[in-house]
Amino acid sequence: MITRRRLIYLLPAATMAWDFVLAGTPEASPNYAVTDHWWAMLLDITKCIGCGNCVRACATENDVPEGYFRTWVERYHVLDWPSETPIVDSPDGGKEGFPQSKNTGGKNFFVPKMCNHCSHSPCTQVCPVGATFDGPDGVVLVDEKYCLGCRYCIQACPYGCRFLHPTKHVAQKCTLCYHRITKGLTTACCENCPTGARQLADLKNPNDPIHEFLRTHAVEVLKPHLATGAKAFYNGLDGSVR
Amino acid sequence: MNRFKDSQHLLRLAGVFVAGLALFLVLRSALVPRSFGQYGHFRGDALAEIAARPINYAGQKTCEDCHSEIVELKHAGKHASVHCEACHGPQEKHTLDPSDVVPQLPDTTMLCPRCHEANLAKPAKFPQVDTKEHSSGEPCKTCHQPHSPLLMPEEKKS
Numbered sequence: 524m525i526t527r528r529r530l531i532y533l534l535p536a537a538t539m540a541w542d543f544v545l546a547g548t549p550e551a552s553p554n555y556a557v558t559d560h561w562w563a564m565l566l567d568i569t570k571c572i573g574c575g576n577c578v579r580a581c582a583t584e585n586d587v588p589e590g591y592f593r594t595w596v597e598r599y600h601v602l603d604w605p606s607e608t609p610i611v612d613s614p615d616g617g618k619e620g621f622p623q624s625k626n627t628g629g630k631n632f633f634v635p636k637m638c639n640h641c642s643h644s645p646c647t648q649v650c651p652v653g654a655t656f657d658g659p660d661g662v663v664l665v666d667e668k669y670c671l672g673c674r675y676c677i678q679a680c681p682y683g684c685r686f687l688h689p690t691k692h693v694a695q696k697c698t699l700c701y702h703r704i705t706k707g708l709t710t711a712c713c714e715n716c717p718t719g720a721r722q723l724a725d726l727k728n729p730n731d732p733i734h735e736f737l738r739t740h741a742v743e744v745l746k747p748h749l750a751t752g753a754k755a756f757y758n759g760l761d762g763s764v765r
Numbered sequence: 766m767n768r769f770k771d772s773q774h775l776l777r778l779a780g781v782f783v784a785g786l787a788l789f790l791v792l793r794s795a796l797v798p799r800s801f802g803q804y805g806h807f808r809g810d811a812l813a814e815i816a817a818r819p820i821n822y823a824g825q826k827t828c829e830d831c832h833s834e835i836v837e838l839k840h841a842g843k844h845a846s847v848h849c850e851a852c853h854g855p856q857e858k859h860t861l862d863p864s865d866v867v868p869q870l871p872d873t874t875m876l877c878p879r880c881h882e883a884n885l886a887k888p889a890k891f892p893q894v895d896t897k898e899h900s901s902g903e904p905c906k907t908c909h910q911p912h913s914p915l916l917m918p919e920e921k922k923s
Contacts, residue, residue: 655805
C-alpha cells in the first residue's frame with residue numbers, strides 16, 4: 524500500500540524512470556553518422572577571383588538577411604612589408620564582386636572569410652545556456668530554439684563570423700551547410716565556387732584529398748596564435764591577413 | 766514540552782530536504798529538454814533540426830543525371846570544373862518539378878564579367894578581359910559558347 528511517506532520515497536525514482544520513458548528510442552539516421560566525420564574547409568587564396576558567387580549562394584541557401592554575411596570576401600591591398608595596416612575593402616561583403624583595383628604597387632589579393640569551425644571555439648565557451656556548441660562532427664552550430672540573443676558569442680568570436688539576426692534575435696553564423704553535408708552534398712559556397720578556391724574537407728575520411736593537400740602545400744589558419752583549433756585552412760595566406 | 770524527541774527535529778528537516786530534492790528533480794525533468802547532454806552541453810535534437818532545413822542548390826550530381834549532353838560538352842572545355850548552378854542559380858525546385866519550373870537562361874553580358882572582368886587582385890593566370898575594350902557591350906555568347914568557352918568556329922556563330 525502506498526502511504527504518503529512511501530510516495531515521498533518513490534517520487535525521485537519515478538522521475539528518473541519517467542526521464543527514460545520520455546527519451547524514447549534514439550532517432551535513427553541511416554545515412555549519416557556524426558562520429559564518422561570531422562568537417563573542415565580549405566580556402567585557396569591563390570585561386571580566389573573575388574566573383575562573390577559564394578556570398579550570393581550562401582545568402583540564397585541559408586536565407587541570410589540583407590546586409591549580414593555568413594561568408595564574405597575581402598580584398599587586401601598590401602603596400603609594404605611587414606604590413607601592420609593593409610588596405611582592406613569588402614563592398615557589400617563582395618556580394619556583387621569588386622570594382623577595379625588601383626594600380627599603386629604592392630600586392631592585391633582576395634580572401635574569402637567564413638566561420639573557422641574551431642575545435643576549441645571561443646564562441647561556444649562563453650555561451651551561458653548551451654545554445655551554441657561544437658558538434659560531434661566538428662561543426663560549430665547554433666540551436667536557435669535555445670539562444671537567448673545575449674550576443675556574448677558574437678563578441679567572443681575572434682574572426683567576426685557571427686551576427687544577431689535582425690528579426691529572429693538569435694545569433695547566426697555559417698553552419699557549414701549542415702543541412703547539405705549531412706545529405707552527402709557539398710556546401711552552397713563550394714558548389715558555386717567556379718575556380719575551386721573553396722573545398723569542403725572531411726578530416727576523418729582517409730580518402731579525402733585534403734590530406735594530400737595539407738602535406739604538400741604551405742597552409743595556415745587565421746590567427747594561429749589564438750590556438751582556437753581553427754579548421755578553415757588557407758593556402759597562400761599572406762602574413763598581413765587578419 | 767516532551768511531545769517531540771530531539772531527533773525528530775532532524776528527521777523533519779531531512780523530510781523538507783527530500784521534498785525539495787524531489788521537487789527539483791520533477792522540475793528539472795520537465796524543464797530540461799530530453800536530448801540535452803546527448804552529445805555534450807547542448808540539445809542533441811538541434812543537430813537533426815538544423816540538418817532538416819530545406820536545400821536550394823540541388824548539387825552537381827543531380828544536374829548530371831539528366832543533362833549528360835551538356836556535361837560532356839563542358840568536360841571537353843575550360844569550364845569543366847565549374848558546377849552548373851554556379852551560373853544557372855539554385856535549381857532544387859527545377860529538379861523536383863522539371864517540366865513546370867524551367868530555369869531562366871542567364872544573361873551572358875552580366876554573368877561572364879563577374880568572373881572574367883579584369884582586376885589586379887585576381888590571380889594573374891586567371892583569364893581576364895576588359896569587357897568594354899574586348900566586346901563593347903556585345904553579349905559574350907555572340908562569340909563564345911559558355912559551356913566550352915574557347916572561340917567558336919566561324920560557321921557556328923549565330
